[in-house]
Structures are given as C-alpha cells and as structure tokens.
Amino acid sequence: MKPKIVSWNVRGLNEVEKRLWIRHLLREWKADIVCLQETKLKVINRKIVRTLWSSNCVDWVYLASSGASGGIVVMWDRRMVEKVEDYIGRYMVACSFKSVLDGFMRAFAGVYGPNVDVDRRLLWDEIAGVHGWWELPWCIGGDFNVVRFQSESFGNRRLRPASLEFSKCIFDLNLIDLPLAGGPATWSNNQTWTRLDRFLISPEWERHFSDVWQKRLVRLASDHWPILLDCGGI
Structure with a gap:
C-alpha cells in the first residue's frame, strides 16, 4: 500500500459548515491518514469526526485545545x-500503524508548533523522545510554526535562532526534509508568505516508499494551505 497523508492547519473546527467543507475536500483528496492542527476543540467525538470524514471506517486520536487555541486530531x-500504539504529548500526536494489506509497520506524528522560542525547544525534545520510542520508519508532519531558511519567508527576512535549532533537530534525527511541489509557501496574510508546514521522513520511510513526494494543495478561504504526502509517486 502506498499511503497518502494530508496535513492542514484548519484554524478551528467549531463551525459545522466548515467541517462539511473540509469533509468535501478530504473526499476529493482520498487520503488514508489526515492530521488537522489548531482544531480549537477540547473534545473531538464521533459526531464531529463523522462531519469531517464520510467513511464509517474512520478512527482517531486527538490532543485537546488549550482554551480556544491549539489542538490536533489525527484520523x-x-x-x-491499524493503530498499534499512540502518544499524546504537548505539541504532537503520534501513532504507530500497521498496514492492513501487507503488515508493514510505520510511525506518524502530527505537530502543531508553539510560537515562543523557549517552547519550541520543548517541541524539539518531544520529537526526539518519541522518535526514539518506536524503532520504525517515521513521518513527522504538520505546522511547525517556524521556517528553516530565509528563502522560506517572503516579506520578513529575519531568521530566528529557532530556525537553526529546527535544522539541528532534523539533522540529529537523520530526517529528510522533502522539497515542496505546488508553491514555496504554506501560509500567507497577503503581505508575507511563509513556509510553516512540511513533512519530514526517515531514510527507512524513503527506502520503503521510493516515490514519496509532498505537494501544496489548493487553499480556499484560509490563510493556510494543506499539504499532501503521496507515497505513490507523481
């Protein structure tokens, strides 16, 4: 099986109409795993999930929002x-999965990064800890809320120390930062354009899914673009 994974900062799932709109797009993209960040929900139950995913065969784990901000759901x-284990942390939700078709084991983590540099260091530590927990091929995706390079931020050329720390985390864990097809940015306020969202994969993931790539998807009525990791090739 060559999976498709969608990651999207949806900026809230409180409105039924918005969830139905997301459901329409997810049906169009035909993903196997979906990670939505900034849900702004303390509880995500089956009723909410059914308005997001039309299939009866969906399962999920989630990180509750803190007040009216944050929150992650992985479906x-x-x-x-088949989910084998899960981990719900401060800034991420991680699962180990087994393929129903061939039994291949792998791990996925959905991230919603903080805005403060001190807290970002906690995220790097959390990623490193979970990465060492399961000795499996890894994919880590989401909104990291930080760029790696000046070329990833248009209209704001300042590169923060957190960018270097992010790159060091990727290097230390031997992860691969895939290039992004479909456009250079994943967030915009119409004045600045920034790449905050990405997928990182381990060499073991790349060896198993040799045609893996990531693409920026269509953005409608949102300041964030969703991104798709497709392991079946272009």
Whole structure:
C-alpha cells in the first residue's frame, strides 16, 4: 500500500459548515491518514469526526485545545491501517500503524508548533523522545510554526535562532526534509508568505516508499494551505 497523508492547519473546527467543507475536500483528496492542527476543540467525538470524514471506517486520536487555541486530531481509514500504539504529548500526536494489506509497520506524528522560542525547544525534545520510542520508519508532519531558511519567508527576512535549532533537530534525527511541489509557501496574510508546514521522513520511510513526494494543495478561504504526502509517486 502506498499511503497518502494530508496535513492542514484548519484554524478551528467549531463551525459545522466548515467541517462539511473540509469533509468535501478530504473526499476529493482520498487520503488514508489526515492530521488537522489548531482544531480549537477540547473534545473531538464521533459526531464531529463523522462531519469531517464520510467513511464509517474512520478512527482517531486527538490532543485537546488549550482554551480556544491549539489542538490536533489525527484520523485514519481502518481499512488501510491499524493503530498499534499512540502518544499524546504537548505539541504532537503520534501513532504507530500497521498496514492492513501487507503488515508493514510505520510511525506518524502530527505537530502543531508553539510560537515562543523557549517552547519550541520543548517541541524539539518531544520529537526526539518519541522518535526514539518506536524503532520504525517515521513521518513527522504538520505546522511547525517556524521556517528553516530565509528563502522560506517572503516579506520578513529575519531568521530566528529557532530556525537553526529546527535544522539541528532534523539533522540529529537523520530526517529528510522533502522539497515542496505546488508553491514555496504554506501560509500567507497577503503581505508575507511563509513556509510553516512540511513533512519530514526517515531514510527507512524513503527506502520503503521510493516515490514519496509532498505537494501544496489548493487553499480556499484560509490563510493556510494543506499539504499532501503521496507515497505513490507523481
């Protein structure tokens, strides 16, 4: 099986109409695993999930929002993957999965990064800790809320120390930062354009899914673009 994973900062799931709009797009993209960040929900139950994913075979784990901010939900199609274990942290939700078709084991983590540099260091530590927990091929995706290079921020040329720390985390964990097709940025306020969202994969993931790539998807009525990791090739 060659999975498709969608990651998207949706800026809130409180409105039913918005959830139905997201459901329409997810049906169009045909993903096997979906990670939505900034849900702004303390509880995500089956009723909410059913308005996001039309299949009856969906399962999920989530990180509750803190007040009216934050929150992550990771959903998956149980016909394609079976969850083995999960981890709910401060800034991430991680799961180990087994493929229903061939039994291949792998791990995925969905991230919603903080805005403060001190807290970002906690995120790097959290990623490193969970990465060492499961000795599996890894994919880590989401809104990291930080760029790596000046070329990833248009209209704001200042590069923060957190960018160097982010790159060091990627290097220390031997992760691969895939290039992004479909455009250079994933967030915009119409004055600045920035790449905050990405997928990072381990060499073991790349060896198993040799045609893996990531693409920026269409953005409608949102300041964030969703991104798709496609392991089936262009």
